[in-house]
Amino acid sequence: MRERIRNNELLKKVVSPEEAAALIKDDMNIATSGFTPSGYPKAVPLALAKRVETSGEKLKINLLTGASVGDELDGALSRAGVIAKRYPYQTNESLRLAINSGEVLYSDIHLSHMAQQVRYGFYGKIDIAIIEAVAITEDGHIIPSTSVGNSPTFVQEAEKVIVEVNTGQPLELEGIHDIYIPEDPPNRQPIPIIKADDRIGTTYIPCGVDKIEAVVITDIKDNVRPLAPIDEISERMAGHLIEFLENEVAHGRLPKNLLPLQSGVGSVANAVLGGLVKSNFENLDFYSEVIQDSVFDLIDADKIRIASGTSLTPSENGLIRFYRNINRYRGKIILRPQEISNNPEVARRLGSIAMNTAIEVDIYGNVNSTNIMGSRMMNGIGGSGDFARNAFLTVFLTQSTAKNGDISTIVPMVSHVDHTEHDIDVIVTEQGVADLRALAPRERAKVIIENCAHPDYKPLLWDYFNRAVKQTGKHTPHILQEAFSWHVRFLETGTMKIKK
């Protein structure tokens, strides 16, 4: 244990999860480590949930994290009815139910905004930060595990810190992190990242012995999410996108090794990067949020110079593979605070190629990433807006249909807007690519319908667009009486198709 807790004072602060959880009181702001779902605390939240469920006491907390966290935190606490408010991004089934029932209030914030807004005081005082660590240094500084997220700011701003030292997370993670907290305005300086592999900070989260109130030891593994095997639809999307990028290189609009890639979380994103393994591209930089399995493939294929993110988010097999080859992989990986991995300053400077998935896209190029049928929260905007808004090239991908063809993901008007027409350069579906750059809305409608919509829905989209041009005309032709008729039809009949 002296390898993991390198300070004698702190060894004396080792307590049971139950004792640590006893520090948490009603109405507190609790901020934790964790990002899509890795590196989050497990033992203390499980103990807290059990305590509340057993005692029946009234206890509500506001929970701030990096992004989505595992069931031991979001799931257990929302089932125990402990979460009053939750920020930002989540993917847990139980929590999602509680959000959509109105039981948990959820504020869906750009991931790069959260840390600075905590420092700005927009969320009030942080009572306790709970941080998963692989070790604590002699000086009481925290070496995080598989993610960095918002932990550096949470530790800085919290009144007290609980550290979960996770012996299931390998000590070899030490050195992979690069921790930098910007000053706040009016004293902020430029973030000195010029290349994706620049290191600008420390390998630990500054904390200090006195601030650590309790240390808990656990070995519960990250409850990582399975990745769907790469299917034909995803491969076709990846193929279209890679062809598009090759064409950009051929026209001199991108360098031969492209520009730093950002890729969202999930199976489609994983498939797109998988496509790059088989492509002719080399010497790629990856400046993104999450590092999924396909990044290991890119490293193995020697295609990638550096992968910078805020979180390791492999599948279960990917995690085993990472740990088995940790010394090879860790030289190619940097984990940064999400305020830096997703920073608009850096994304614009480096010239990110931002590739994220959409729930639905409309004929004028607006994108919905969060609210299904306008109301039901899926996961949240995550970092897509951080990159989409500031990238060199902003690409959104989606399969052209969902629910076995009963939903067209290309619709007359999206039922919720997370990314506006002003931000979108390229739409990719398995049908093809719509290059929207420099196009007016009426031109965008034509290429989106023609290149991206599913053949089953093309005639209906053309019909809407042509009638909107005739009836309303104007800059962005819409028939407001009908704009959501596809969604309403789905809600009423179970399909966006018109039954004959």
Add this chain to the structure above:
Amino acid sequence: MRERIRNNELLKKVVSPEEAAALIKDDMNIATSGFTPSGYPKAVPLALAKRVETSGEKLKINLLTGASVGDELDGALSRAGVIAKRYPYQTNESLRLAINSGEVLYSDIHLSHMAQQVRYGFYGKIDIAIIEAVAITEDGHIIPSTSVGNSPTFVQEAEKVIVEVNTGQPLELEGIHDIYIPEDPPNRQPIPIIKADDRIGTTYIPCGVDKIEAVVITDIKDNVRPLAPIDEISERMAGHLIEFLENEVAHGRLPKNLLPLQSGVGSVANAVLGGLVKSNFENLDFYSEVIQDSVFDLIDADKIRIASGTSLTPSENGLIRFYRNINRYRGKIILRPQEISNNPEVARRLGSIAMNTAIEVDIYGNVNSTNIMGSRMMNGIGGSGDFARNAFLTVFLTQSTAKNGDISTIVPMVSHVDHTEHDIDVIVTEQGVADLRALAPRERAKVIIENCAHPDYKPLLWDYFNRAVKQTGKHTPHILQEAFSWHVRFLETGTMKIKK
């Protein structure tokens, strides 16, 4: 004239506007100076419009500017049917008609994006740049007039340059500009602005004698827009906002002299800054796009340390006042390229307080800045997105009703989204302030309806919201069948009110 054209070669290139306009051929990309509407070329576009109208020749160009330009350019050319496509922002009546009839294709781009996207090649080759200048240096470099806009990049990228030396613009403007063009990825460096008054470039636009194909001399004045006198409604909005800011200072969330202010164009924005003149705030920094009359008031009241923008946009009287006191004002003013004045990197670093006006806002905090009733283009997004997305504090202002009360600017769902719920911190109407920070959608609805909506529409908004919570529930309660019923009612009956 030797003061204005300081190179002998260039004196020989002086031609008539008609001769310069003869360089413009069908299907060209023409890029001009000009920003809201000042510092745009006048003589050459007037000559071009006249030529086409007289000859009846087929001539269509794509027109790229900084932002809105005067009637001599947008008006004359759109009436002559010369504009095929137009980028970005516009306010001209004739052009707006042509855009909304579908005759001119308009692509509404974030103002900070345009220059880099031109360099990236997203718009194709720039054939000719037409730049208004107060003078040309001995080396053929261009000293711009009352705006900088995208001129530095247009000059750099254009095949040929036409300079309109405007003798109606005072030579004393020399030295006010700060011209800096960032390198493109992967070679871009941090933009070295740490304080609003940092100067980082040259006082002229680098060009060179050879690139200048023709010089035209003119004295046509900027066709500036009148500013409405500050009315009671605007004063009340300004009052609410200043009270909000004072409260932020009292709670330690803002320094005593605030953080750099950004303010949109137009009368409401002017009124808000006007309110600051009478406030107790001092030592203010202004890092924005446009410098309107109230900035001169702030300078006269010794309230302001520096006003950095990309354009001088005073009223006619304001312009006279500026010219009369130019030596006093110019030490307090810096004009930068809009890529720098509106840069997300700088806005986030400095911690902008972004104050822009909305066309309509919905109960969940989404903002429409561009498309009236979802379709009719007003002016464009301008720089509002550049700042809103990256500010320390993002504020949108709107009077709670329009059209003599027949339109509620607070609606169930905005008919077009330019700024998403994720970006908005504060809404201000003459009714009051909604502080949306850290709130979930259901909480936002309550404060927006309660604090910002007009009493005539409050019961209707509560009715929609309460029924949406009951019927649909979920994270963002909406009744899609009714979401645009207010807009439809207005289109059909001329009012959003329900007639009894």
